[in-house]
Amino acid sequence: MRKLCFGILLVLVFMSIGCSFRPGTHKPHLYRGDEKAAEAYIHSKGYLITSYRGELNTYTLQKSLLRETWCAQVWSVQSEPPENYFGREITTYGFVVEKHPLSKKLHLPTEVNIMVTDGRAIGGYSFPHSDQMTGAAYSLEGKELEELTGLTYTDWKDQWDEKYGDQADN
Template sequence: MMRITKISVLIGLLFLVLSACGNGASDDEKNAEQYLKQYGYQITSRQGQVEKYILEKSKLSASTENIPYQQSWGVQSVEPDRYFGKEITIYQFTVRNHPLEKKYNTETTVNVILCEGNVIGGASMPAQGNAVLMGAPYSLEGQTLEEINKMSYKEWSEKWIMKYGS
């Protein structure tokens, strides 16, 4: 009987140690969460790290496979140039209390962009369940590319191609 109790206690202690060590959130992800909380967004789910890449000018060129990068960087308040050659990490969350929630009457998925552990921005999209609705991303605050850049999409696109290539 005493042997079973000792084994139970050891298993319980092992479980506690493993669960304490494996909380799953990296420092970068915690930074991203804190950033979202500053906006008053309530995190309802975490998808974790969804992408990691080295930002190069070629990733922003006007080719079809680069459209997601162009659109995501197009809604940032910072120019991507200062991050060339650096590792970019993206964490994804589903949030409530976001401007897109009111506009589309649905959940919002946000991608928080970090470089070297520092949040540099993000993008948001209306979502239903685990599916992101189609369309271009909005800024982290729910603004369109046109609102952020204060020009039409056509004007922005022409300027983007001149700067980053076709």
């Protein structure tokens, strides 16, 4: 009888925990390894995680990769230069967050992608969580390339190509 009562009580506890999360409420995720570093980095910025998108990609950073648009856009909004990480494996983890400057500015949830190498978060980037919006990545703090560099896109691109483009190898 005691085992039956304990079993019923246990089922009720699990049901109440499961029902306490309404749709749109973040359910805790058990982060492991590099995910923990990414989560801590997000929290250090003051953002609230509402969902976890998982591991998005892994690549070894090479100078030649910086010639690809996606990689140039991601690294253009980092506080450290990419050459600090040449030859290192970078893994990117995705999250949807609240309390982000883009959320306040655009009235949309914000996605942040955190880059991790050697168990340490090294940076990230953000963008609106919407299928209707396209464009380049924002910094992790929601700033555009022009705000970070003080350059127009054309001037920045010329400098980027000079440093990392095909001609830079000669």
